[in-house]
Amino acid sequence: MTTVQSVEAPTGAARNWIPICAHADLIPERGAAALVRGRQIAVFRAFDGHLYAVGNRDPYSGAYVISRGIVGTRGEEPVVATPMHKQVFSLVTGVCLDDPATAVPIYPTRVTNGTVEVSVE
């Protein structure tokens, strides 16, 4: 995997990156749940190798299942649909495209030496 992505913190301050798994451990166009400092995070690998991380909790059902949703696109936007009742969230902004008042948190990701890292600060 050569394509990597890094989302920098807005302040440019140094981040605390936490390793999650090998990039190759993620199935293309599927998510995986990670437990990071007590938080559940859903990490997705898009078809082009891009990584996204959002909160794993589905705000509509309260269940921690976002990582098990189907990944795809709506227009140009990479999205995931919660498996419970199929509301669609942007993987970039975390906002629910069917209901913009609702969102899941988003987390920066990067790949270092083949390892997926997430920042939860």
Place this chain on the structure above:
Amino acid sequence: MRIVVAGYGPAAHRFAETLAARGFTGGLTLIGEEPRSAYDRVALTSYLSGRPGTGAEDLTYPVPPAVTAVRLADRVTAIDRARRAVTTASGHEEPYDVLVLATGSAPFVPPVPGAERAFVYRTIEDLRAIRAASEHATTGVVVGGGLLGLEAADALRGLGLATHVVEMGGWLMPRQVDEGGGAVLRGHIERLGLTVHTGTGLDRIEPGRVVLADGTVIDAGVVVLSAGVRPRDELARAAGLDVGPRGGVVVDEGMRTSDPAVYAVGECALAGGMVYGLVGPCNTMAEVAADRVLGGAAAFTGADLSAKLKLLGVDVASFGQLSGALDVTYMDPVAGVYKKLFISDDARTLLGGVCVGDAAPYALLRPMVGSELTAQPSDLLFAGAQGAGPDGAGYPDDAQVCSCNNVTKGEIRSAIAEQGLTDVAGVKKCTRAGASCGSCVPALVSILAAEGVATGKALCEHFPYSRPELFEIVRVRGIGTFSQLIAEHGQGRGCEVCKPAVASILASLNGGHVLEGERAALQDTNDHFLANIQKNGTYSVVPRIPGGEITPEKLIVIGEVARDFGLYTKITGGQRIDLFGARVEELPKIWKRLVDAGFESGHAYGKALRTVKSCVGSTWCRYGVQDSVGMAIALELRYRGLRSPHKIKSAVSGCARECAEARSKDFGIIATENGWNLYVGGNGGFKPRHADLLAQDLSDDELIRVIDRFLMFYIRTADRLQRTAAWIEAIGLGHLREVIIEDSLGICADLDAGMERHVNDYFDEWSATIADPEKLRRFVSFVNAPGTPDPSIVFETERDQIKPVLLEVTRR
């Protein structure tokens, strides 16, 4: 000519009115026992409301101009037929050339102790007495749950009494509606705060209380008897006129009694062996008698007992006969709507129907009774509603279209109009309809179409094709992957709509494992974990139990697995056992145990064949005519793992008693003396539908051949998430029969080959999964902490089993 009418109720009034309209100039004397002339009995209940315009004077009809004399508060007590004169209670004698008996009926007072303490509900005087008694009472009981009884109950409720209705029959209004309609009606009435007792009668009335036959005691200050009426034929009887064995003055079709100078009309008359209590037929009788008196030849040849009324705010309608070889039912218990149509056994003729909660179809359908159907019966259920048509377009505005998010059709229509919505995605976004389970999306499409919005056949924004079109593209071009299909025939990277649909098409055409390679990413979470997701993010496990037959050893294994993994167990409607509460990381361990004991995936998680239920059949049952268990197992093993546009359910009954409920299944089989009858297109759910008879008296081989083709044709041509019921209604049963039995399209060999391939290629998904480390990788709680169970999953105990602790939900 001197005409005397005994009785001055509505039928007498209509008789006089008709004579007046025809310019009658002879003598016309009306003699009535009530202190007023005829009044509108149908509006009687409104009299108690005290609203302006509902007083006794307002309800009373004006005396028709042809009437020459009226004697009120008097009553004919004897008829001297030889002298042609009547005598009244006051001693008055009135000669006649023609006598018309319009004596009406009397409420039936059951011969129970204390009956004299009860009121009846017929005259304004009765109502006045009830009103007076109600002033000192808090509770009222109406005995009789028919039309008039419910009117009386409404009156008591209006008088501020806590009201009970007691109906001897199994349900309310047993003469007008069937059991299902009665149940919905009961729901309406109970929501108004009334208490309903059915299946029990009155035992006795004691001061201040009523005792029912089942022992129930109701403390009640007012008791109203409304347990039917009896024709008042005592005058005719005493005068030697013919009366029926169960009462009623016998008349011919000209309303003439056995004495040519005496007619009888209304509720006292027995016409064609029937006594009529509805105002419509009674008026017709009065008009016929008037015509005959004037020398005409009008005839009363029976009446339509159809009725449409509003009782306690509920629309109730019934028309035609209330039974038939076939029926279609629509029931929405939430909205309180029940509609049922009865159809001849060849499914061509409308015989009658019942509507509760929505009587819109009544006006359109009543005239169609006895004539050939003009549309699918299920569409007729929604006749009269705006834009009646298939699916959602025919629903009334108050019908709940999306039950997940409680959205009615009216709300959807408003949103389409006000927000200018043009597609299903817009409807989902604005109303939330279809945004959850998605099963109402076909209804949304038809509602959009009915609102004049052209919706494309496109599956979603990624493919400009319908599911059947995509199926043909994949089949003809031999496409093997989603990536190839979307690159060559679509755009973007797919979504939660097209990915599972394409996964299903690839599975149907190419076989293989649903978690193989790229296909794994297409699957909904259920197929991805080969289990059914539950509300707290755990999964349920359903091993296949073909035909519902299971050995004690296997039952013990299921019990042991459930015990060892702490799973909640429940018997399903499909004759198998569901184990709830499994975490993703537990699924392979659970299935290892199950597979080792000989179990296979039950595909409860897939859009696939679920179960083939069976009754015990001829092996054990003294009524069984075929081995239904053996056939169910053979069918379940043949079609297990078959992916399809929606779930497929089946059942096999060993005789016509139909204990397996096969007619509620996508394909149902009922044994006959000569073989098997095959029914298709049934389902329960939101819009229940009885399966249609497709073929009769098939041999085992013939049966399997027809089902093979039925299923393959369905898989090839149905829309996404379209059950067989909607599919058959879309393509027509006749067309289906032509294609799969007569091979009108020449594709049967292809369909047969497709099923043969499925049967040969079948393997158990779970056995294959637990043998493949690559597929097992996904079954972890956390990719960075596989040993840590999801801390959000918490259970409590209920009835000795686990249940999920409710999760906090911030919105909706």
